[in-house]
Amino acid sequence: MNKQLFLLPKSTQVLILTVLSVNLLPLLSTLSLWFLAICAIVVLWQWAIFKQLVGAPRAWMKALIALCGCVLLIAFGKSLGLLAGMIHLLCLSFILKPLELRRRADFYQFVVLSFLVTTTAFIFEQSIYFAMLVGAILLLNIMLLLSYFYRESRLQPLATYSTKLLLQSMPIAIALFVLFPKISPFWQVPQAKSSQTGLSDSLTIGDLSKLALSNELAFRVEFEGTTPSYQQLYWRAMVLEKFDGKTWQRKRARIDDVINYAQVPANRHNISTSAEKLVRYQIIQETSFKPWLLVLDLGQPDRDNPLKDVIVLNDYSLVLKDGVNKPVAYKLASDLNARLNLYESNVDLRFNTSIDASSNPRLYEYGQTLKENFKGQSELIAQVLQTIRRQNYRYTLEPPPIPDHSLDSFFFDTKAGFCEHYASSFTYLMRAAGIPARVVLGYMGGSYNSQGQYFRVLQREAHAWVEVWFDQRGWVRVDPTAAVDPSRVSQGFSSQLLQEQTALASFSFSQWMSGQMFDQLRYYVDMLDYQWTKAVINYSSLAQFNLLTSWFGQQFKLMATLSIFVTLLVVVFLYFAVKWLQSVKTRESNPHVKYYELMLKGLAKKGIYKTNEETDAEFIRKLKEIDTNIAMHVALVIRCFNKAFYQHMKVSKQDIIKMRQAVRQINKTP
Amino acid sequence: MQQVTEKIIEQIEQVVIGKHQQVKLALACILAKGHLLIEDLPGMGKTTLAHVLASTLGLSYQRVQFTSDLLPADVIGVSIFNQNEHSFTFHQGPLFNQVVLADEINRASPKTQSALLEAMEEHRVSVDGQTYSLPDPFFVIATQNPMFHAGTYPLPESQLDRFMMKISLGFPDRVAERKILQNDSNNAMFERISACIDTDTLKSMQQQSSQVFVSDSLLDYVIALCEKSRLGELQVNPLSPRAGKAIVAAAKSWAFIHQRDHVQPDDVKSVFSAVCEHRLLGSRHVGAVDYQHAGLSSKILEQVVSHDPFN
Numbered sequence: 001m002n003k004q005l006f007l008l009p010k011s012t013q014v015l016i017l018t019v020l021s022v023n024l025l026p027l028l029s030t031l032s033l034w035f036l037a038i039c040a041i042v043v044l045w046q047w048a049i050f051k052q053l054v055g056a057p058r059a060w061m062k063a064l065i066a067l068c069g070c071v072l073l074i075a076f077g078k079s080l081g082l083l084a085g086m087i088h089l090l091c092l093s094f095i096l097k098p099l100e101l102r103r104r105a106d107f108y109q110f111v112v113l114s115f116l117v118t119t120t121a122f123i124f125e126q127s128i129y130f131a132m133l134v135g136a137i138l139l140l141n142i143m144l145l146l147s148y149f150y151r152e153s154r155l156q157p158l159a160t161y162s163t164k165l166l167l168q169s170m171p172i173a174i175a176l177f178v179l180f181p182k183i184s185p186f187w188q189v190p191q192a193k194s195s196q197t198g199l200s201d202s203l204t205i206g207d208l209s210k211l212a213l214s215n216e217l218a219f220r221v222e223f224e225g226t227t228p229s230y231q232q233l234y235w236r237a238m239v240l241e242k243f244d245g246k247t248w249q250r251k252r253a254r255i256d257d258v259i260n261y262a263q264v265p266a267n268r269h270n271i272s273t274s275a276e277k278l279v280r281y282q283i284i285q286e287t288s289f290k291p292w293l294l295v296l297d298l299g300q301p302d303r304d305n306p307l308k309d310v311i312v313l314n315d316y317s318l319v320l321k322d323g324v325n326k327p328v329a330y331k332l333a334s335d336l337n338a339r340l341n342l343y344e345s346n347v348d349l350r351f352n353t354s355i356d357a358s359s360n361p362r363l364y365e366y367g368q369t370l371k372e373n374f375k376g377q378s379e380l381i382a383q384v385l386q387t388i389r390r391q392n393y394r395y396t397l398e399p400p401p402i403p404d405h406s407l408d409s410f411f412f413d414t415k416a417g418f419c420e421h422y423a424s425s426f427t428y429l430m431r432a433a434g435i436p437a438r439v440v441l442g443y444m445g446g447s448y449n450s451q452g453q454y455f456r457v458l459q460r461e462a463h464a465w466v467e468v469w470f471d472q473r474g475w476v477r478v479d480p481t482a483a484v485d486p487s488r489v490s491q492g493f494s495s496q497l498l499q500e501q502t503a504l505a506s507f508s509f510s511q512w513m514s515g516q517m518f519d520q521l522r523y524y525v526d527m528l529d530y531q532w533t534k535a536v537i538n539y540s541s542l543a544q545f546n547l548l549t550s551w552f553g554q555q556f557k558l559m560a561t562l563s564i565f566v567t568l569l570v571v572v573f574l575y576f577a578v579k580w581l582q583s584v585k586t587r588e589s590n591p592h593v594k595y596y597e598l599m600l601k602g603l604a605k606k607g608i609y610k611t612n613e614e615t616d617a618e619f620i621r622k623l624k625e626i627d628t629n630i631a632m633h634v635a636l637v638i639r640c641f642n643k644a645f646y647q648h649m650k651v652s653k654q655d656i657i658k659m660r661q662a663v664r665q666i667n668k669t670p
Numbered sequence: 671m672q673q674v675t676e677k678i679i680e681q682i683e684q685v686v687i688g689k690h691q692q693v694k695l696a697l698a699c700i701l702a703k704g705h706l707l708i709e710d711l712p713g714m715g716k717t718t719l720a721h722v723l724a725s726t727l728g729l730s731y732q733r734v735q736f737t738s739d740l741l742p743a744d745v746i747g748v749s750i751f752n753q754n755e756h757s758f759t760f761h762q763g764p765l766f767n768q769v770v771l772a773d774e775i776n777r778a779s780p781k782t783q784s785a786l787l788e789a790m791e792e793h794r795v796s797v798d799g800q801t802y803s804l805p806d807p808f809f810v811i812a813t814q815n816p817m818f819h820a821g822t823y824p825l826p827e828s829q830l831d832r833f834m835m836k837i838s839l840g841f842p843d844r845v846a847e848r849k850i851l852q853n854d855s856n857n858a859m860f861e862r863i864s865a866c867i868d869t870d871t872l873k874s875m876q877q878q879s880s881q882v883f884v885s886d887s888l889l890d891y892v893i894a895l896c897e898k899s900r901l902g903e904l905q906v907n908p909l910s911p912r913a914g915k916a917i918v919a920a921a922k923s924w925a926f927i928h929q930r931d932h933v934q935p936d937d938v939k940s941v942f943s944a945v946c947e948h949r950l951l952g953s954r955h956v957g958a959v960d961y962q963h964a965g966l967s968s969k970i971l972e973q974v975v976s977h978d979p980f981n
Contacts, residue, residue, distance in 0.1 A: 596977060613971040615936040645977060646885045647932040 008101065008607075011153045013050050015144040016098050017043065019114055022137055024091060026121030026130065032076065035088055038069065042095045062099050069096070087120055104607055111145050126327065128532035139166060179548075181562055182541040198288040199237055199441055203248040203464060205405045209397050209418035213501060214459040218443060219285040219294060220530055222454040228279055228296070230445055231489055232336050234465065234477060235294040235457065237442040239315040241352055243431075245359030246405045248424060248439045251351065278333045284533055285328050293318035294442060297477070299334030308542075316340055329538040340467070340475040344436075349469060352436035355428060360407040363425065367432020377435055377470060381478060384429060388422070388483040391415065395422075395485035397500040419444075419488075422480035423464035436469035440477070445492045452527035460501065461492070592644040592651045595659040599637045602667045603630075616642070630669055633662040674875070675927050678726055678866050685722045685859050686715055688846025692837050694927055695944045696723055696811075700872075701879045701923035704834025704916065705790050705810040707775075707948065714839045716813040720771040721860060723811065727872055728865030729768035730805070736778035738821060742785035746795050747802075760797060765789055768805050768869070772812040776822040786810065787829045807872060827907065827949075834916050835941070836948040879926035884918060884933045887977070891935055892917050894979030895942065898970045899950060906950040906966050913949050920945050935976035943967040 008016070020043050024031065031039075042065075048054045057065075069092045077085045094117045097110045118137050121130070142162040143155070150158060198218065200207065219235075240248035280302065283294055293310065295318050301310050309321035310330065320328065357364045374380035394416040402409050402417075407425045410417050423439050430437035444463035446455035465479040482489045485497075493501065548561065587594040600610060608626070610619050616638050623631035640659050644651035675697070682693050696719060699706045708716040717733070724731035734745055747763035764770060765786070772786060789795050790810050794803045812833065815822060830836075842850060853859065867875075892914055900908040921937040928937070950966040975981065 593977065611972065612975055613939065613968050615939045616934070617936060641977070642934050646888050646934050647883065 008107065009147060009153065011155065011158065012144065012147040014155075015140070015147050016110070017047055017050060019140055019144050020046065020095055020098065022140055023094070023114055023118050026118065026125075026134055026137065027087065027091065030084055030087055030121075030124060031091060032080065032084075032088070034072070034076070035091070038072075039091070039095050046098055057099055062096070065099075066092075066096055083123070090120065091117055104605055107148060111141065114141050114144065126533070126537050128529050131532070139163065142166060177539070178544070179561065180565065182539075182544050198290060198459060199292065199462060201238070201250060201290070203240055203420055203424065203439060203441055204246060205402065205407075205410070205417070205421055205424065208420045208462050208464055209399070211462045212397055212418065212460040216459045217286050218288075218457045218459050218461070219283050220454050220456045220533070221284075221446065222282045224280040224282070226279065228336055230491065232296070233445050233455075234296065234440075234463075234479075235443040235446075236297050236317055236440055237292040237294055238317050238440070239467070240439040240441060243355055243424075243428065245356050248427075277335055277337070279336060280331070280333045282329060282331045284530070284538065285324055285330075287326055288324045291319045291321070291323045293320055293324070293328075293330060295332055296334040296336060298336075298338040298340055299332045302331035302333050327533055327537050329534065339473060344469065344474075349436045352438050352469065353431045353434055355431045357432070360428060362408040363411055363428055364432045366411075367429045367434075370429070371433040377468075380433060380435070381430075381468065384426065385478075385480065385483040388480055393422075393484045395419075395481065395488065395497070397497060419481045420464045422484060423466050426466050426478070426480040430466070430468055438467050438475075440465050440467050444489060447492065449523050449527055449530070451523045452530050454527075454530060456526060456530070591656050592641050592659065595656070595663050596637060596641040596645075598663050599634060599659075599666060602663060603634070605667075627669065630666055633665045636662045637666075674867060674871065675929075679927075681726050681863065681866060682719070682722050685863070686719050686839075687849045687853075688842045689715070689719075689839055691940075692719070692839055694924070695835060695837050695941065698920055698923040698927055698941060699835045699944075700727070700807075700809055701876055701926060702834060702916075702919040703807070703876055704919065705812070705832060707830075707833040707836040708811065708813045708839065709816065709836055709948075710813070710838045710840070712815060714841070716839065717771065717773060719839065720769070720811040720813065722863060724769035724771070725860065725863045726866050727769075728868050729807070729809075729872075731769045731771065732764040732767040733771040733773060734764045735773045736775050736782065738777055738779055740778045740782050742782050745782060745786055746789065746797060749798050758798065760800065760802065762802070765795065766802070766804060768807055769809050769811060772810055774815060775812040776814040776825060778823065780823055780826075783823065783825065783829060787832050790832050807869065807876070830948050831910070831912060833948070834920060835944040837944050875926075876923075879923040880919070882922040882925050882933055883931055884922065888921075888933050888935065888938070889918070891974065891976050891979045892921075892938060894974045895938070895970055898973055899946075904966065904969055906970075909946060909949060913946060916945050917942060939971060939976075942971055946970075 020039075024036075024039060028036070045054070049056055073080075073085065073088055073092065076088075080088060090113070094110075094113045097106070097113055101107055101110060115138070118134055118141060121134060139159070139162055142165065143158050146162055146165075147158055150161065199211070238250065241251045242249045279296065281296075285294065295316070298316055299318075300312060301318070311319045311321065313319060318332075355364070370380055370383065374383060392415060395418070396416050397418055399410075399417045399421065400414045402414060407421075407428055410421050411425045411429075427437040427439050441462075441464050443457050443461045444465075445461050446457040448455055463481070465477060465481065467475040468478050470476050479489060485494065487494045488497070587597065603610070608623070614622075620631050620635050620638070623634055637659050640651075640655040644655060679690075679693055679697060682697075683690065686693055696706055696708075700723070706720075708719065710716050721731070721733075734740075743763070745763050745765050747761050747766065749758040749760045751757075752759045770786075775783060775786070789804060793806070793808055794801055796802070814825075841847075895917070896909040896911075896914045898904070899906050917938060918933075920941040921933045924937040924941050925931075925933045930937075947965065947967045950970075
């Protein structure tokens with residue numbers, strides 16, 4: 001066996017180990033624990049190999065490890081889902097690749113893999129801080145690549161040089177980002193199966209109080225012109241009409257059905273046309289993996305800036321066809337005083353009074369009594385709200401356990417709950433009293449960022465309320481939460497509620513940041529992230545088109561830019577092609593130079609470089625230590641070359657033949 | 671003739687142990703008719719090398735210890751009134767030898783230094799309107815202490831340029847040092863040294879080494895090296911055409927020592943540091959001798975591809 005020819009510089013080896021451990025950091029939340037354990041073991045093992053505590057692995061060992069990893073992946077594949085499964089596979093190949101760096105091509109593959117693994121994390125998160133973290137890790141990767149060519153063993157100059165390179169390439173990257181035609185992807189990122197927080201498509205008691213513990217961002221809103229008062233900020237997401245005794249669900253469970261049967265025809269987008277009464281705003285919604293968009297009632301997409309594939313359902317909730325799989329921005333216009341659905345068919349209304357009397361008998365009975373006692377619908381509702389206000393109902397994130405999610409025991413016994421308790425009990429009660437009612441799921445309120453002049457709405461502001469049918473008035477919003485905790489709908493979380501939240505939620509950085517101390521800082525930080533999301537993440541092909549039109553005027557055509565780009569590329573290509581042809585020509589006329597250069601190239605492929613400073617004799621001595629056979633052939637080529645180049649200035653046929661053979665031998669040697 | 675060079679090197683190395691490269695460089699310098707500057711700490715064998723070199727080559731040899739009160743007349747010679755003849759007769763100074771060892775040249779005052787260096791360039795001295803030719807061949811081997819040593823006057827660039835090469839000996843490795851410690855005293859060894867060649871042979875060797883073939887592609891390489899130093903990127907003193915000539919001459923005699931009839935880039939690379947480091951540094955050179963890094967000259971070598979110098 002030959003000695004291993006391909007030897008990476010020490011700094012490169014150190015960087016490989018660093019990159020191995022650091023590149024997976026952004027993916028920590030995606031990778032499963034058992035996989036991380038494997039990674040740790042493999043990295044430690046490679047460290048041991050690097051420290052020469054153990055020898056390099058045999059081929060069968062490597063095959064065994066790869067096989068084990070694949071078997072584990074197949075075993076866990078189902079539970080991981082397609083996307084996570086693929087990412088696991090990618091990471092597995094990434095951490096195992098350094099075990100078989102035998103040629104330069106292997107090293108290249110590893111670097112490419114390494115870049116790919118790092119950027120994969122952007123599927124799951126795109127915030128500016130995350131981008132900065134990934135940027136820093138990318139810098140390490142660039143250092144890794146450079147360390148191989150730069151032949152600099154100290155890390156600091158490497159880091160400086162890499163940063164310099166990165167900064168120098170920034171303008172090009174920005175120009176490409178802004179100008180290069182944005183082509184929609186040919187494939188869709190498979191949905192992550194992970195536990196995203198956010199509204200789900202159904203509501204069971206306890207759902208929202210769990211969600212209320214999350215300080216994650218749900219969406220941000222920027223109002224144009226007047227900002228509505230806090231009490232009016234009811235962000236509707238979806239309407240739940242079907243109740244099975246425990247859980248509220250949509251009437252049509254499948255989203256396709258909704259899109260096909262429940263759309264509002266365009267001509268019935270019946271909101272008042274007087275522009276001054278409209279509230280205009282832009283929402284930038286974080287990834288929710290659900291189709292629901294948010295809208296103040298009664299709203300519709302802004303006609304001037306339509307978002308593709310938005311559907312208005314006949315309960316006036318908005319749906320994005322493919323789901324919010326990445327942050328989206330959309331502009332809406334709402335008339336806060338307009339009435340929802342003045343006309344509703346009897347069939348639909350009957351559906352909204354149907355309940356199972358046996359599921360919560362006491363509440364049902366109470367509803368029946370109310371129905372008998374009160375003639376007017378509004379008096380009845382006022383009475384119920386009065387009851388909630390007067391009696392000792394509590395609004396809390398930490399309600400006492402309710403057996404079997406029974407509304408009965410909440411309403412009559414424990415009397416303590418979060419908004420969903422009140423909303424679903426209230427709806428049930430209304431229906432029991434024969435009044436059509438439904439639960440609406442969405443968000444309530446938001447905190448104003450005066451630096452950026454926008455609202456940010458967190459997941460904890462998720463809210464459930466009720467809509468009750470009045471003849472002549474349509475669906476009217478009634479929020480029982482307002483009766484039990486008026487401050488919730490006028491200011492947001494009360495201090496007592498916040499305390500509960502902090503106590504219940506596990507510690508997280510975002511929560512720590514949300515403490516009072518950091519308010520000012522938090523506003524700035526959030527504004528930065530907002531601008532990033534607005535400008536970078538949401539830079540769609542439409543936004544690009546608008547921007548370019550504003551720069552180049554209306555005549556701007558996408559095809560024109562494309563052709564300019566292509567022309568530029570062709571020119572650059574031609575320039576290099578001509579240069580290459582010239583070099584080939586000179587090489588052909590000087591065969592000894594050609595073979596000498598071929599020899600250097602062949603050696604470079606094996607990771608052996610002749611520095612300019614090195615004399616031939618030193619170089620051959622170095623080669624002898626690696627492989628005497630190669631050294632012999634190299635010595636022959638160098639001797640012939642020197643003879644031709646420095647002694648006679650012309651070259652004999654025999655020498656050329658000798659050189660050719662030697663170069664072939666060098667390339668053949670592994 | 672080749673056996674002669676080998677024999678010379680072998681003999682010198684019996685005394686100057688473990689310094690193969692430096693011995694060869696010193697010999698190359700002399701074959702190229704250049705003056706040699708040896709810079710190192712005291713006690714590293716500078717004087718020994720100069721001494722052995724002179725005696726092996728069979729040249730007349732005189733050592734001048736430079737001190738701060740040394741006057742030009744102490745080096746060149748002085749005219750003294752002869753009472754018998756009622757005239758001034760010129761008494762030759764130590765300069766009138768084939769090899770002059772100017773020991774610790776940087777301890778002398780600039781005036782004395784320049785008197786010596788003028789003689790080096792012109793190969794003759796003028797005293798009282800009379801011109802005296804110096805012997806042929808004529809070499810100055812100067813030694814100097816690193817600049818940070820107290821009581822030294824650094825040589826200015828123009829005078830450094832007169833020396834074809836500057837070499838440092840550096841510490842010996844363990845094997846060599848053991849041998850040095852085992853050996854007799856220097857004096858005993860010097861006595862054993864006999865001349866390998868006579869002056870005529872040396873002259874013919876110089877003649878031959880100057881006739882070593884230099885191809886255009888090699889000249890291109892030397893030009894490219896000089897140009898690199900002139901670009902200002904490396905912040906070095908630019909190399910003058912005289913430096914370029916010195917490189918070629920030194921490379922020629924290096925090739926001659928290695929028994930080749932033509933010069934290869936290897937030869938240039940081998941002598942480049944010795945020929946150019948002191949020119950590149952100039953008088954900015956302050957501090958200890960750096961044995962590890964050849965420094966500026968290797969930076970220039972690094973940037974030029976020998977077989978394709980202008981790319």
